Amino acid sequence: MRFMGMATVMLLALTVRGDGVAPGKAATQADRVLILGNSITLHGPKADIGWHDNWGMAASAMEKDYAHLLVQKFTAARQGRAPKFLIGNIAGFERGYASADVAEVLKRYLELKPDLVVLAIGENIPAPKDAEEEAALLQALQALMTALRMEGKARLFVRGSFWPHAVKDRLLREACATTGGSYVDLSSFGGKEEYFARSERQFEHKGVAGHPGDRGMAAIADAIWAVIAAEK
Structure with a gap:
């Protein structure tokens, strides 16, 4: 995924009530949903690679990428009331996590004041070569996830990599656990050819x-x- 374009966002602005997923309120009832990832989440047109759309690469339609499918699930769970949602590409953080300014990376996204966040990164993160790089990556992931949790105001769900990598996925899981998030394991997906667009x-x-x-x-x-539905 070296060809990620400039981060773009999509926002559906709807009138919502409430102050987020309150204690005792199911996660499926979130009012403001933030979904952040890389090109799997959102990628604008890039003619030189034959991609001409503006949604999750390489779904055949916007409504068929995973982010919009999730919004559909939230809408159904909320008896037809769509949540306010924002979808963004933070591939720049993946590639440059060591020097990334987390506050700046997330500034426009956190203006949504999400009560539920889905984080789907990992594929573009350079594989750590040693323990020192592992520690640096873990620290960067923890900083990112801590910011996304917004002092506990937002529930966090962290997706493992679609292209599994044992070390990166372990660090994603560890950072998720230490920041109070819930981890979504995709380690079984990598070998299933039917899940790839080329199939x-x-x-x-x-x-x-x-x-x-x-x-x-x-x-x-x-x-x-x-995982979201299991969290009450």
Whole structure:
């Protein structure tokens, strides 16, 4: 996923009531949902790789990427009332986590004041080469997740990598646990060819083809939703 474009966001502004997922309120009833990731979450048009859309690469339609499938699930759980939601690409943090200004990375996203956050990163993070790099990555992930939790005001759900990597996924899980989030394990997904877009249609760029297709996007959404639905 070296070809991620400039981070863009999508916002559906709806009138909502309440101050978030209050104690005793199911996570499925969140009013303001923030979904952050990389190109699997959102990627704008990039003609040189044959990608001409503005949603999660490489779903066949906006409503079929995992982020919009999650919004549909929230809407159904809320008896047809769509939550206010924001979808963003923070691939720049993945690549430059060592020097990233977390407050600056998240500034526009946290203006939503989310009561539930889905974080889906990892694929673009350089694999740590030694214990020192592992420690640096863990610290950066903890800083990011702590900020997303907004002093406990937001529930956090952290998705493991679609392209599994034992070390990076372990650090994502550890950072999630230490910041009070809930982890979504996708380690079983990597070997399932039917989840890749290349199994559904042809793409001119192998990198695009290696992203989740409609089946993969649906599987990701289902996995995340199962963890959200289990949290009361």
